Amino acid sequence: MSSAFDFPGGIYPPERKQRSNQAALVSAPLPMRVTLPLQQHSGQASTPCVAVGEQVYVGSIIARREGMISSNLHASISGVIAAVSASHIIIEGDGQDTWQRLPSLDWPHSAPAELLERLNESGIVGLGGAGFPTSVKARVVEQHVIHTLVINAAECEPYITADDLTLRHHPTEVLEGAQILAKLCGAQQILIGIEDNKPEAIKALNKALPNSQPVPVALKVVATRYPSGGERQLIKRLLNLNVPSGGLPADVGVLCHNPGTLLAALQAVRDGQPLVSRVVTLTGEALTQPGNRWVRLGTSVKELLTQAGLDQTSVAQVIQGGPMMGTPLLTLDTPVTKLTNCLIAATIAELPPAPAESPCIRCGECESVCPVALLPQQLHWYARAKDDAKMERYHLFDCIECGACSYVCPSHIPLVEDYREAKGRIRLQRIESVKAEHAKHRFEFRQARLAREEAEKQARREARQAQNRRPHSHASTENSEKVDLRGLRIAHAAAKASVKKAEKTLARVAQEDPKQPLDDLEMQLATAQENLRATELQLAQAREQQPSKESS
Amino acid sequence: MSRMHASQVNSRNAASVPSTAHLMRWVIMATLPGIATMSYFFGLGVVSNVMLAGIFGLGLEAAVLRLRKRPIRVTLNDSSALLTGVLLGCSLPPASPWWLIGVGMIAAITVAKQLYGGLGHNPFNPAMVGYALLLVSFPTYMTLWAPPQEFIPSHLWAQIAGTLPTAQLDGLSGATPLDAFKHKGEAVLASEFWATDPLPNDTLRAWRWVALAWLAGGVLLLVKRIISWHIPAALLGSLGVLATLFYLSDPSHFASPLFHLLTGATLFGAFFIATDPVSAATSRRGKLIYGAGIGALIMIIRTAGGYPDAVAFAVLLMNLCVPLLDMYSVPRPTGQQRTSPVKPGEQP
DSSP states (O other): OOOSOOOSOOBOOOOOOHHHHSSOOEEOOOOSEEEEESOOSSSSOOEEOOOTTOEEOBTOEEEEOOSSSOOOEEOSSSEEEEEEOSSEEEEEEOSOOOBOOOOOOOGGGSOHHHHHHHHHHTTOBOTTTTOOBHHHHHGGGGTSOOOEEEEEEOOOSSSOOHHHHHHHHOHHHHHHHHHHHHHHHTOSEEEEEEETTOHHHHHHHHHHGGGOOSSOEEEEEEOOOBTTTSHHHHHHHHHOOOOOTTOOGGGGTEEEEOHHHHHHHHHHHHSOOOSOEEEEEEESTTBSSOEEEEEETTOBHHHHHHHTTBOTTTEEEEEESOTTTOEEOSOSOOBOOTTOOEEEEEETTTSOOOOOOOOOOOOOHHHHHOTTOOOHHHHHHHHHTTOHHHHHHTTGGGOOOOOHHHHHOTTOOOHHHHHHHHHHHHHHHHHHHHHHHHHHHHHHHHHHHHHHHHHHHHHHHHHHHHHHHTTSOSGGGGGSOOOOHHHHHHHHHHHHHHHHHHHHHHHHHHHHOTTSOOHHHHHHHHHHHHHHHHHHHHHHHHHHHHHHHHHO | OOSOOTTTSOOSSTTOOOOHHHHHHHHHHHHHHHHHHHHHHHOTHHHHHHHHHHHHHHHHHHHHHHHTTOOHHHHHTTOHHHHHHHHHHHHSOTTOOHHHHHHHHIIIIIIIIGGGTSTTOOSSOHHHHHHHHHHHHOHHHHTOOOOSOOSSOTTHHHHHHTOSOHHHHHHHOOOOHHHHHHTTOTTSOHHHHHHTOOSOTTHHHHHHHHHHHHHHHHHHHHHTTSSOSHHHHHHHHHHHHHHHHHHHHOTTTSOOHHHHHHSTTHHHIIIIITTOTTTSOOSHHHHHHHHHHHHHHHHHHHHHSSSSOOHHHHHHHHHHHHHHHHHHOOOOOTTOOSSOOOOTTSOO
């Protein structure tokens, strides 16, 4: 069955999936030493909670989440902590592989809060590549109504077969994991989006489908075309919904999860097993035994590739991720993390270096393949001119960096690299301008506080003078300067209005996006309140003087 | 960035894209049917035009690159200068003198292309800049289309060398169909004009065959996905519609739409000139407007202007409009609201 909906553009790069999808999914040999970076997820790095020399077991927590968007980290082998640094923890294994599991949960009868806490504790993050903490994602229902949970099994990048093999070997478990997350987000249906180049996974899923309870599950096979695995593209293809620019799938009532994540979620809930391993595709012409492996997090890439028969003489580069969006590794002395879905050991003939760049001839090929309907060649023009305003006008931030434009460019221009650079530059500018804005607000607050204190002092002084004056007559009031009562009244009303406005803004922002830091808005509200207090005091004081002046 | 590239992978899909140099060479290949047909009817002078212009193109490009201290071999290898030469050569009257071609190519390569920064930076179609310059500067030579003749005309070498006396040149020339029709005079009805058999033998047939040969080349480019259909379709569509309207309003004075489509440089222009990506609009909507604009301008200049054919001027005029078209034809990205694009400085 093919879908009637479609996204614009797209390309058909050679798939090269046969190389890694022939062998069964097996476990890689247990590493004797693992290096676990503290930042294996989006958001803030976790904080170590173990000391050097401490004995840990597989699944022992070794670093805790820090802040709103972050994730716990667990030991992936049993052994002794060998080093703790600001960026990573190293464990020397004892070869025992002793586990420390959490108690099993019976998810259909567990409270959502309990399940969320389990996902949080277990350090589950999106294993498709972004590494967004799954428990945070599940909590999106607090602001949005979710009707559909999408299992993103499209796996559209060439070479990668990790999801394919995961589904072939664990279809029932992936579906059960999806049921857990559907329960958490209240989805009415589960849709599996998968490209038609994975017939075996489709067969396995079809077999497992009837037993999936209680949310109805539908399998939707889409024609293979890159990048249908992009969240927005897949949602468009499956549901014909357009995720708004700058928004999230949740804005149209959809959550997307990768099959690997769902399997990890189930293992965390059912088996009490934290995220300590993942499926990694090992492929490329320079490997003699390509395939998919269960790999413990922190395993050295070099060790892993050597075990897969890395040919040191023919390997030209090792790419982490797919050939379209992945990044070449500068060194093989780097660990597998929660984000490593694929390692390609490529020969020079397989993925030759890009030919020399020539000028853009505005052929428009990039435009015709762009899945977001951008104008890549215009963006290129403005990127080279560093015209950031124009780039934003041409919707730079809608670019999903899929690389389709770079792929087809007849002039071999590294378009996406330019866009990434420009995005980074613009983001930095935005942060700078926000910082300046905040500094201004802090200054305004200080001014307002000083003015209020001055007004209070003045009020006290006046009160004292009035007391002193009482025995005498009202004579001295004539000396007091003329008070502009009307002006003060207007200032008072304006201050009142600005307090109301600040309160409203704060309430609205807090409701819309609770993740956003609110301290700046709080500061603005406090400033407005200080101003109000000051004007109130001045007004009261003036009123006191006024009648006395009138009476005299 | 993509580590894979379409020009390097042996994709089983036919939709892979060749490199810039390949694109240019494909366009040159696609001109071959047109050049062959023109040579068949108008003699070897067509081939000499194309070869001379091509040589001038490569030589001038190399010279300017040397002055600009840019890599010569790599740039020449992209074949864009050669293509400009071929296109200008096809546009000139057969057996044009060498100096005419040289002047045209200096305008095309040196001024219109390299002075603006080379490939990809020229706002105007180089071949058409050369053509337009020659047309306004040397009208005698540029309107010198000989009628269909034997393969090796008698004065061929003298003509190319530029040594043929001007008096003898006039004897060689005959009017093109567009030219003849334009100068038929107000009082003459179209039917009367055709009844007089105003053109030398075979002229109309020759031009139609040439037009069909360009069409064949254009279809090849479309099939190979070297060009997109937007510009040719919009150009031919708007020219066809306007010509039909004019014709229906007064068949006795205006030429038939078929006459407009199949004579002159219409099909050559639609597939080989207007589709030059560098100087054309970029978005699909922009391309449609761009092509339609060229078609309309061709019609307007042919019927109301001073020149019998108008492809060069129409293309150059629309080249001028490209920045505007690009600005106002930005497609709405998926997920963007159906509103006008964000103005610069505004918060998105």
